[in-house]
Amino acid sequence: MDSSTALAYASQGVADARSNMLAIFVDYGQRHIVERKSAERIADFYGVTLITLDLTSFGASVKSALTSDIAVPHGHYAEDNMALTVVPNRNATMLSAAAGIASSRGLTSLYTAVHAGDHAVYADCRPDFIEALSVATDLASGVTIEAPFVDKSKADIAGIGDKLDVPYEYTWSCYEGGEKHCGRCGTCVERAEAFHLAGVKDPTDYVDANYWKEFLK
Numbered sequence: 001m002d003s004s005t006a007l008a009y010a011s012q013g014v015a016d017a018r019s020n021m022l023a024i025f026v027d028y029g030q031r032h033i034v035e036r037k038s039a040e041r042i043a044d045f046y047g048v049t050l051i052t053l054d055l056t057s058f059g060a061s062v063k064s065a066l067t068s069d070i071a072v073p074h075g076h077y078a079e080d081n082m083a084l085t086v087v088p089n090r091n092a093t094m095l096s097a098a099a100g101i102a103s104s105r106g107l108t109s110l111y112t113a114v115h116a117g118d119h120a121v122y123a124d125c126r127p128d129f130i131e132a133l134s135v136a137t138d139l140a141s142g143v144t145i146e147a148p149f150v151d152k153s154k155a156d157i158a159g160i161g162d163k164l165d166v167p168y169e170y171t172w173s174c175y176e177g178g179e180k181h182c183g184r185c186g187t188c189v190e191r192a193e194a195f196h197l198a199g200v201k202d203p204t205d206y207v208d209a210n211y212w213k214e215f216l217k
Helices: 002-010 035-046 056-061 080-085 090-104 127-141 154-163 186-198 211-215
Strands: 022-027 049-054 109-111 144-146
Touching: 002 035, 002 109, 002 154, 022 035, 022 090, 035 049, 049 090, 090 109, 090 127, 127 144, 154 186, 186 211
Parallel strands: 022 049, 109 144
Antiparallel strands: none
8 A cells, every 4th residue: 555655656757657667576475465566566567577586585584573473463554563563674675675676777766655644663764874875876777766755654645545546446465465465464454444544435444444443542
């Protein structure tokens, strides 16, 4: 949801997206690998070439509920148990590798969709981290990191995406990786809450469509 909105945001005014933009799907061994199909549909929708960055050995080497047999916690990101979904240094690894890919193709800007709702749980989504890594990737490869939503909420992103006509029905968020969004993991709860707060229709088919409402009370 966030990355698709970032792609729509970055593609504004780009005459030939296929020649001037590149989308990267990162496979780090996450159990929600179903998002690969979502990424393919989104890239096709925007006419952007999609490549896969294979970080599966990295994912297999770190302990997280997203990459191991640790149970994915249910609830809101405000709860302490959401720390189980942290993949240590994930964004630093992904963005550094992506900067190298961009540089090798003559691209100078790398967009990431981190947002303010990530700050409490994920240290590598905070403004100071993004600023520091951008300095490093610029020095190393001439690629700077853009994070247009770093100070915005998930609801803000839903509102921006709605104005940009992002096909949210193609996007995938759920950590469980089932056939449908579970509706109970942190990212499902945050997704449903964001659409509600933004006043944007949620096209998502959840297994438990009402679970998130408990956390809005």
